[in-house]
Amino acid sequence: MTGALIRVELSKLVRSRRTWVTIALIDALPTLVALLLAWTDLGPRPGTGPAFLSAVLTDGTLFPLAALAIVLPLFLPIAVAITAGEAVAGEAQQGTLRYLLVRPVGRTRLLVAKLVAVMAFVVLTVLVVAVTAYVLGVLLLGNETVTATGPATSVSGSSMSTAELLGRTALALGYAMLCMLCVAAIALFFSTVADSPLGAALGTLAILVASTLLITLDAANAVQPYLPTRYWLAFVDLFRDPILWRDVVRGVVLQGVYVVVFLGAGWANFTTKDVTD
């Protein structure tokens, strides 16, 4: 029965025009970067700018990785905060929440289905960005297919085989998904608290922005290891040789704790609350 509900939520997701507008907007940024790079042929020097961007002028097939590195730190979290913030508060605002609950849809089931739909949105966005970036990279950027003739270069400068590159990319994507699950959990919690989907999204963004700001502040040293965005960029370490596991592992544990705490709080609030919208 939860399966049927998840299908309904996925159907709502793909039938919503906002989903596709959001994905198009996210996709526009790496597309713009690809066009600029192709036009000017001016790549950032190795070691500067977004990860991997310096390599794509040589090998366009690496551009999906660069595109994801561009999108993950800012655009994707915003989109996730908006989509997950909408989950419960949006249904409440348009009045459909009460009709779902008296259908009846169990409150826990509804939260699970909403979370699955948000993560499906993340996967869909990553896929669209990756595919677009691959096509653009092959068509517009460097065609010295490094990976076909010889090994690709890791962030540390040593070489990587195609299989290794793919494996590490999969790990990095998994890590990024976990970070987005953390954003989704926070936004879902706010969505059960706030009256409006906008409020829920803004609450989530406030936490993310505050976290990002405190990371740069020396006076906040004591709390930095516990900030939700502290280890977000640790996925770059997966492309070092050898892989630098320390931050990645800490990141996984920290994100896990945030997910459990906020999903738990959202569940506890939603299953005991009076629905009066």
Add this chain to the structure above:
Amino acid sequence: MASERPGVIRTRGLTKAYGSVTAVDGLDLDVREGDVYGFLGANGSGKTTTVRMLLGLVLATSGRAELLGEEMPKAARHVLPQVGAMVEGPAAYDHLSGRRNLALVDASGPGGPRSTRKARIGETLERVGLGRVDDRPVGNYSLGMRQRLGLASALLRRPRLLVLDEPTNGLDPQGIHEIRELLLELNREGTTVFLSSHLLAEIEQLCTRVGVLARGRLVVQAPLAELRGPTGRVAVHTPDVDLGRSLLDGTLEQVVHDDDGPRLLVREADPAALNARLVAAGVRVTALVPERRHLEDVVLAATEHSVGGAEVRS
């Protein structure tokens, strides 16, 4: 006779308090199978909170509620598929068509088999008068069409109990008439209807039993026929007012002169005997009508009494 039918909605001491404000106060509702139950109350009297508690949307502070013989909200998953509901106006996904909306809500929960979904949607839309609706999004619907779509959503699984909050809101007179006929037809087919409304006329035309809510308390709960019983007075329409007055001295309560012509209001249990007495004495009687209570008067009396009581208490 009424007590032999099984209870469909039964609450005992159902109470909802928001802080120090008691929105619903010790409600003992009793709705039986086959009833068209009118739940009457002014705006803000606690009707919607009660409906939400019955459906498990709002959790009661104390007391119990049973729907179709099972405890709510504990048995919601088993009970609610047999209940159709409309709470505080319809709601839909505006960018989707009416059919698509019905299909989505039907697929979200238990008790709506997929194999019959399309047929049920077609039949139900036909029934509520949206049979020829096209695939335009609900965002373009009129208020009346939305109301009909909400009703269709409630009827989609042929529920045993319909809980409707102000179902004719936003409909034109023709639409109100159609919905009323539809509800009566459903009731004849065996559906129990619980209708909450602030419109006296709507309740009076539709319902067999009435409960009146005032300031969160149930001040009246009785069959409509009983509430509208005879007052024990008879209105005698006559041009011979003075003759009548002298004859009926003692039982005459009031003489009324208004647009309906002069008439005497007489306290008299036997209208036939009264008529014989008047005619024998030469009083010309143009009409003789045993007076019945108006629902409005009953409701106002009960409500004022309770409000007065509340003021005394506080």
